[in-house]
Amino acid sequence: MFSSITSRLSLAKRHISVFNGRSFLRQFASASAEAVNITLPESSFRTYECDPPSFEMEVTKDELIRMYKEMTAMRRMESAADTLYKSKLIRGFCHLGTGQEAVPVGMKAAITRDDAIITAYRCHGFTWIRGGTIHSILAELMGRKTGISQGKGGSMHMFSKNFYGGNGIVGAQVPVGTGIAFTQKYLETKNATFILYGDGAANQGQVFEAFNMAKLWDLPAIFVCENNFFGMGTAASRSSANPQYYTRGQYIPGLQINGMDVLAVKQACSWAKNWTNNDQGPLVLEMVTYRYGGHSMSDPGTSYRTREEIQHMRSTNDPITGLRKRILDLGIATEADIKQFDKETKAEIDEAVAKAQSDPHPDPEELFTDVYVKGTEPPIIRGREREEFAVMQQ
Amino acid sequence: MRTSRTTTLLLRNFANIVHSRPLIRNRFTHKVFFHATRTILQATGQPPPAEGFLPGVAQSKFIKSTQEEALKNAELANTGVANGETKKMNMFQAINDAMSIALATDETAVVFGEDVAFGGVFRCTLGLAEMFGKDRVFNTPLTEQGIVGFGIGMAAMGHTAIAEIQFADYIFPAFDQLVNEAAKYRYRSGGIFNVAGLTVRSPCSAVGHGGHYHSQSPEAYFTHTPGLIVVMPRSPIQAKGLLLASIRDRNPVIFFEPKILYRAAIEQVPIGDYELPLGKAEILKSGKDVTVIGYGSQIYTLENAIQLAEKDIPGLSCELIDLRSLLPWDVDTVANSVNKTGRLVIAHEAPQTSGFAAEVATNIMERCFLRLEAPIQRVCGFDTPFPLVFEKFYVPDMIKCYDAIKEVVEY
Numbered sequence: 001m002f003s004s005i006t007s008r009l010s011l012a013k014r015h016i017s018v019f020n021g022r023s024f025l026r027q028f029a030s031a032s033a034e035a036v037n038i039t040l041p042e043s044s045f046r047t048y049e050c051d052p053p054s055f056e057m058e059v060t061k062d063e064l065i066r067m068y069k070e071m072t073a074m075r076r077m078e079s080a081a082d083t084l085y086k087s088k089l090i091r092g093f094c095h096l097g098t099g100q101e102a103v104p105v106g107m108k109a110a111i112t113r114d115d116a117i118i119t120a121y122r123c124h125g126f127t128w129i130r131g132g133t134i135h136s137i138l139a140e141l142m143g144r145k146t147g148i149s150q151g152k153g154g155s156m157h158m159f160s161k162n163f164y165g166g167n168g169i170v171g172a173q174v175p176v177g178t179g180i181a182f183t184q185k186y187l188e189t190k191n192a193t194f195i196l197y198g199d200g201a202a203n204q205g206q207v208f209e210a211f212n213m214a215k216l217w218d219l220p221a222i223f224v225c226e227n228n229f230f231g232m233g234t235a236a237s238r239s240s241a242n243p244q245y246y247t248r249g250q251y252i253p254g255l256q257i258n259g260m261d262v263l264a265v266k267q268a269c270s271w272a273k274n275w276t277n278n279d280q281g282p283l284v285l286e287m288v289t290y291r292y293g294g295h296s297m298s299d300p301g302t303s304y305r306t307r308e309e310i311q312h313m314r315s316t317n318d319p320i321t322g323l324r325k326r327i328l329d330l331g332i333a334t335e336a337d338i339k340q341f342d343k344e345t346k347a348e349i350d351e352a353v354a355k356a357q358s359d360p361h362p363d364p365e366e367l368f369t370d371v372y373v374k375g376t377e378p379p380i381i382r383g384r385e386r387e388e389f390a391v392m393q394q
Numbered sequence: 395m396r397t398s399r400t401t402t403l404l405l406r407n408f409a410n411i412v413h414s415r416p417l418i419r420n421r422f423t424h425k426v427f428f429h430a431t432r433t434i435l436q437a438t439g440q441p442p443p444a445e446g447f448l449p450g451v452a453q454s455k456f457i458k459s460t461q462e463e464a465l466k467n468a469e470l471a472n473t474g475v476a477n478g479e480t481k482k483m484n485m486f487q488a489i490n491d492a493m494s495i496a497l498a499t500d501e502t503a504v505v506f507g508e509d510v511a512f513g514g515v516f517r518c519t520l521g522l523a524e525m526f527g528k529d530r531v532f533n534t535p536l537t538e539q540g541i542v543g544f545g546i547g548m549a550a551m552g553h554t555a556i557a558e559i560q561f562a563d564y565i566f567p568a569f570d571q572l573v574n575e576a577a578k579y580r581y582r583s584g585g586i587f588n589v590a591g592l593t594v595r596s597p598c599s600a601v602g603h604g605g606h607y608h609s610q611s612p613e614a615y616f617t618h619t620p621g622l623i624v625v626m627p628r629s630p631i632q633a634k635g636l637l638l639a640s641i642r643d644r645n646p647v648i649f650f651e652p653k654i655l656y657r658a659a660i661e662q663v664p665i666g667d668y669e670l671p672l673g674k675a676e677i678l679k680s681g682k683d684v685t686v687i688g689y690g691s692q693i694y695t696l697e698n699a700i701q702l703a704e705k706d707i708p709g710l711s712c713e714l715i716d717l718r719s720l721l722p723w724d725v726d727t728v729a730n731s732v733n734k735t736g737r738l739v740i741a742h743e744a745p746q747t748s749g750f751a752a753e754v755a756t757n758i759m760e761r762c763f764l765r766l767e768a769p770i771q772r773v774c775g776f777d778t779p780f781p782l783v784f785e786k787f788y789v790p791d792m793i794k795c796y797d798a799i800k801e802v803v804e805y
Binding site (some may be wrong): 038050091092093143151152153154155156157168169170172200201203204205206231232233234239252278298299303304329361362364368371378 | 511512515533536537539563564566601604605606607779781782784787
């Protein structure tokens with residue numbers, strides 16, 4: 001699948017030559033609402049019991065730039081988190097999505113704010129595209145009051161409207177997402193739930209229980225397996241009897257997608273959304289992607305794969321480099337423009353880091369809030385000794 | 395790092411000396427603790443101290459850092475290692491050593507779990523795959539229910555299955571397999587089948603920064619289940635002996651390892667094959683006035699609390715008991731102690747309601763009612779989810795344990 005990227009780029013070039021090359025497009029560089037046609041390479045998708053999405057797609061120049069900016073911001077946010085973790089300002093367990101940015105960004109471009117997303121613990125990017133601010137995410141990571149979960153959750157526990165979290169237990173979000181999809185069907189809204197899980201979680205029993213219910217009741221549930229080749233430290237091929245995760249639904253049609261190409265992701269998600277809108281039931285999408293870092297901050301990520309492999313993936317399949325090259329080839333922006341974007345993104349992230357870092361920690365009373373719904377709390381939260389109850393009652 | 399910790403401790407100590415009235419003192423202590431720590435850190439621009447270590451462990455009197463101390467243990471007298479060699483090991487190395495001996499002495503033994511083939515996240519299985527082969531030490535898919543179910547199947551065939559659940563917080567998908575399959579196998583087959591060879595190891599308890607899903611102590615869920623054995627060691631020597639006993643015990647065992655001790659606790663561990671008894675508590679320090687009960691990493695907090703209390707209250711002498719096994723637990727040792735002292739303090743990290751301390755308290759109330767001089771004190775985590783940012787506030791720390799001791803003495 002990864003070898004396809006070069007061919008995809010050459011295809012894109014060929015397509016553009018119809019417009020008499022770069023000079024023609026340069027004139028329209030500012031007219032950014034204008035759409036360009038892009039042909040995705042055949043290797044972008046592989047199907048199971050269904051027809052593939054169209055390989056021809058139309059995106060506006062604006063959108064390409066926006067996707068580029070979103071992916072770079074996401075990566076910078078993760079590397080800021082990496083630095084903060086190493087300087088011990090972020091504690092706890094922290095899973096970074098560096099390398100996998102095309103999945104949330106492509107998905108966001110294809111769906112609406114009324115569609116639901118639920119994912120596992122690698123959730124910072126998804127939180128951001130679902131309306132969390134970079135500041136609120138970084139503040140949450142550092143356990144600050146201004147964090148998206150008031151600083152009480154940390155890395156794996158972030159939520160926003162129609163984003164049902166960061167979930168810390170491997171595979172546990174899959175049946176939960178199925179329940180969300182059931183409600184959407186029950187309310188007859190034309191929305192879908194994107195239920196993300198990793199190649200590791202794909203082997204949890206509850207994933208299959210959820211598949212069964214989703215198909216049985218034809219729910220608008222789009223199961224999205226982010227296959228980054230390693231479930232923690234074990235390679236997919238060594239943990240899974242069938243590493244073709246898009247076929248894992250057996251009775252649910254599936255689609256494998258080049259998850260390192262944001263446009264392929266977008267196209268697949270639009271197609272999937274359309275599928276559920278037509279009441280065709282659930283789907284299993286497999287996003288083939290790659291994480292550059294370890295499973296979490298406590299995993300250097302090099303004991304079960306070679307540095308060369310990571311370097312190879314970075315240099316040949318990177319989603320940001322891929323889109324950047326496409327933007328340059330299409331003449332939508334110049335090298336200088338892109339440098340400017342990167343500079344702006346850097347400033348934005350630096351500002352968010354500084355702001356989050358100076359934010360206060362939550363008040364001690366917060367330890368007791370939100371255990372039960374307000375007004376129904378037990379008269380005391382039992383703890384170590386009675387004097388401490390006063391803290392809660394204040 | 396050390397400076398801020400020391401400062402914090404000094405401040406808290408100061409708060410306790412100044413405020414002798416217990417009701418006010420506690421609130422004041424916490425205010426001082428939180429606000430002073432924060433103010434100091436903000437003023438100096440330092441990042442907050444990194445956690446993941448337990449300062450009391452290195453200085454603990456219960457840590458056997460010489461060969462002589464290690465071998466003085468009466469329980470080792472009949473084990474064949476009493477005159478043998480010892481080696482400096484931390485707790486993960488001792489656990490590794492125990493599994494290595496189990497694999498070498500039992501050809502049906504296998505070790506499996508998530509990422510164990512390359513050492514596991516806490517390095518407990520480091521090198522075992524190389525030494526015993528990938529057929530005997532292997533990675534599983536990420537499926538806790540599957541791991542335990544698979545182990546039960548192996549054990550039902552008479553093999554020795556040593557399963558690892560990567561964090562005790564992840565044991566819940568396997569809850570049904572443990573409670574309904576493993577625990578009841580012998581009973582429901584009328585003794586025809588059993589899962590005697592099953593041992594499930596799992597790292598538990600606070601680590602300084604684990605947050606909601608990497609810090610819990612779920613022992614009480616399992617002590618509620620007849621048919622299981624539940625064990626939690628406090629140190630490398632204990633871990634090795636108890637783990638070997640657990641692996642060889644003819645009942646399914648859940649072996650919780652306080653993850654903070656993996657690197658923090660370092661002892662001279664006998665290199666030979668030895669077992670320590672399951673279901674037996676150990677009196678770590680004898681005393682006549684207060685019985686203090688704990689297990690796992692909480693022992694070191696209690697040790698410090700006792701030191702502080704004995705310094706503060708002249709003539710006070712506390713008895714510290716490590717339960718080690720929670721199911722079955724050594725009610726006799728505890729009851730004998732309470733009959734002597736008349737006062738009992740129990741501490742654990744898990745939330746208070748329906749926690750293991752409740753079980754201990756009830757039993758002791760039944761057996762020592764007329765001997766009790768003060769209400770039994772439980773020093774536990776709050777009835778809240780295990781918090782990330784408020785871990786220090788949540789855990790039953792030294793001051794809290796100290797207060798409980800003082801409370802029973804002054805009652």
